[in-house]
Amino acid sequence: MSDTEARQADSAPPADPPVRSETAALQAIPRPTAAQIAAGLAVVLVLGALTRFFETHVPRWAVDTPFQWVAKSIEYPVYAIALGLLGNVLLTKLSLRERLSAGFRTEFFIKTGVVLLGASINLRILVTAAGPSILQALLLITAVFGFTWWFGGRLGLDDKLRALLSSAVSICGVSAAIAAAGAVQARREQIAYAASLVIIFALPSIFLLPWLAGALGLSDAVAGAWIGGNIDTTAAVAASGAIAGEQTLQIATIVKTTQNALIGLVAIALTAYFTLRVERTPGAARPSARQIWDRFPKFVLGFVGASVIGTIYLASVDKKTGSAHIAIVNDLRTWFLILAFVSIGLEFSLRGLREAGWRPFVVFGSAVVVNLLVGLGLSVLLFRDFSV
Numbered sequence: 001m002s003d004t005e006a007r008q009a010d011s012a013p014p015a016d017p018p019v020r021s022e023t024a025a026l027q028a029i030p031r032p033t034a035a036q037i038a039a040g041l042a043v044v045l046v047l048g049a050l051t052r053f054f055e056t057h058v059p060r061w062a063v064d065t066p067f068q069w070v071a072k073s074i075e076y077p078v079y080a081i082a083l084g085l086l087g088n089v090l091l092t093k094l095s096l097r098e099r100l101s102a103g104f105r106t107e108f109f110i111k112t113g114v115v116l117l118g119a120s121i122n123l124r125i126l127v128t129a130a131g132p133s134i135l136q137a138l139l140l141i142t143a144v145f146g147f148t149w150w151f152g153g154r155l156g157l158d159d160k161l162r163a164l165l166s167s168a169v170s171i172c173g174v175s176a177a178i179a180a181a182g183a184v185q186a187r188r189e190q191i192a193y194a195a196s197l198v199i200i201f202a203l204p205s206i207f208l209l210p211w212l213a214g215a216l217g218l219s220d221a222v223a224g225a226w227i228g229g230n231i232d233t234t235a236a237v238a239a240s241g242a243i244a245g246e247q248t249l250q251i252a253t254i255v256k257t258t259q260n261a262l263i264g265l266v267a268i269a270l271t272a273y274f275t276l277r278v279e280r281t282p283g284a285a286r287p288s289a290r291q292i293w294d295r296f297p298k299f300v301l302g303f304v305g306a307s308v309i310g311t312i313y314l315a316s317v318d319k320k321t322g323s324a325h326i327a328i329v330n331d332l333r334t335w336f337l338i339l340a341f342v343s344i345g346l347e348f349s350l351r352g353l354r355e356a357g358w359r360p361f362v363v364f365g366s367a368v369v370v371n372l373l374v375g376l377g378l379s380v381l382l383f384r385d386f387s388v
Contacts, residue, residue, distance in 0.1 A: 032102035040103015043386050047342045048335065050352060051079040063137050075206075080338045081199055084345015097346070105190070110178045111302075114263070116333035117175065118306030120326055130380040133251075135227065137258040138376075140229050141266070144170035148367040155359045160186040163270055164194040164376035165360060169367040172260045173198040173232030179263045183270035187334050188347070193342045197364045202236040210244040218379075220244075221386040223248055224251025225379035229259065230371050251383070264304050265367070 056078045062071035091097035122175040145166045152162035160181075164179035180186070187353030209230065213223035222243055228251065231237045237256045310329075314322040 006038060015278050022293055026107075032099075036099050037051075037102045041102035041105070042103070043087060043091070044104060044342050044346070047083045047346075048080070048339045050083055050343065051076055052103040052335075054079045054083075065304050070138050075236060075238070076334065076338050077199060077236070077341050078203065078226050080341035081345045084342040085348060087342075087346075088346050088348055091346070101347065104343040106188075106340055106343035106347060107181075109176065109183075109336050110174060110342060113333050113336035113340060114175045114178065115302035116329055116336065118262060118303040119310040119329045121307040121310065122331070132267050133228075133258040135254045135383050136225060136229055136378045137262060140371070140375055140378055141170045141221075141262060142257065144367055144371045147370050148363060151366055152360075152363045155363055157359055157363060158190075159274070160184045161193070161360060162363075163274070164190055165367070166366050167195070167266055167270070168194050168198050168232060169364055169371060171263060171266060172256065173202065173236075174344075175260070176263055176266065179267045180270055183267045184274045188214050189349060192344055192349065193360060195341075197361065198232045201364065201368050202232050205231045206236050206240045207243070208242055210229060210248075213244060213248075219384065220247040220248055221251050221383040222379045224253075225383040226376055228252035228255030229375040229379065231256075251386075261307065264301075265376065 044054055055074075058074070058079075059068075059071045062068045069084055088097065091100060102267050121339070148169055149162055152165060157165075163180045163184045164177045164186055168174065168177040170176075174195045177191060177198070181191050181194075209222070209227050213226060218226065224241060226249065227244065237252050238249065240253035244252075244264040310326065314326070317325075
């Protein structure tokens with residue numbers, strides 16, 4: 001090598017290090033062991049059993065105390081989330097949370113609970129006896145979903161988070177958010193954030209709406225339609241309706257059930273919209289039907305199928321037998337939803353809240369107010385002459 005060549009070699013920039021492929025980077029992440037998954041599931045099951053224990057015994061302990069009324073009104077999501085958060089803090093202090101997190105199967109538990117929810121929805125009753133609730137559900141979901149999506153866009157929220165918040169506040173809370181998350185392929189922390197907002201706003205509504213219904217002099221039917229159309233979780237609707245009275249509870253349950261039945265339609269619409277509009281790059285080929293099908297949340301079909309099977313079954317047996325068997329399914333659904341709420345608490349991260357900032361909270365809170373006002377107007381318009 002000549003002196004010139006040697007000098008050029010010395011002054012040449014060092015070669016770039018080899019680029020590590022994404023696949024190699026993913027392979028470098030340690031996969032959870034079977035023991036870690038089993039231990040995580042065991043934590044969820046223990047906290048779930050404690051949730052059921054407190055749900056059953058706290059009202060008994062509170063009898064003849066100033067807390068009796070409150071204790072009877074608190075439903076399992078409150079205990080489950082609280083215990084999950086406590087477990088979250090303890091496991092984090094012990095440096096165990098990340099190791100056991102593979103057993104916190106939030107998505108599986110909620111999807112299974114949503115499928116089982118379908119079994120309790122009698123499509124025949126909804127179609128023949130609840131015409132006003134169907135109309136209210138369609139109008140209310142359209143108005144509230146549209147407002148939330150628009151306002152979230154004005155404040156610059158991520159499209160996927162907008163979809164989760166819009167679905168949660170307009171349909172049925174966490175279950176709808178999970179269905180939307182499957183359709184738009186949202187991140188896990190976005191699901192946890194949406195679920196947290198649902199719980200934060202649903203809890204005070206349990207007590208506030210029955211009080212407002214009484215203060216406004218609403219009839220049982222109008223009050224039930226308002227409660228069922230506005231509170232985001234089925235359990236909270238049941239608690240609030242029970243406070244207001246048995247006839248109010250019946251209407252509230254029918255209205256909320258009608259909204260639940262529309263989860264599938266919203267999931268289909270979101271799947272198509274995100275595939276064809278949001279994530280389609282300019283000049284790219286139009287997504288095929290197979291691509292849309294691949295990302296569609298298949299558990300929604302299980303929800304619809306369970307509803308159809310439940311409707312056919314209830315029509316083929318006597319009312320007492322059907323009610324007993326549906327009660328078993330509902331109890332199993334409650335167990336899965338308890339495990340889901342526990343897992344949400346275990347996975348909850350303040351870092352996710354800080355990163356999301358104040359805008360999602362403002363969007364969700366504003367949508368709740370719109371939901372209350374529009375829901376009240378529709379309830380009065382559609383249910384003022386309705387008899388239970």
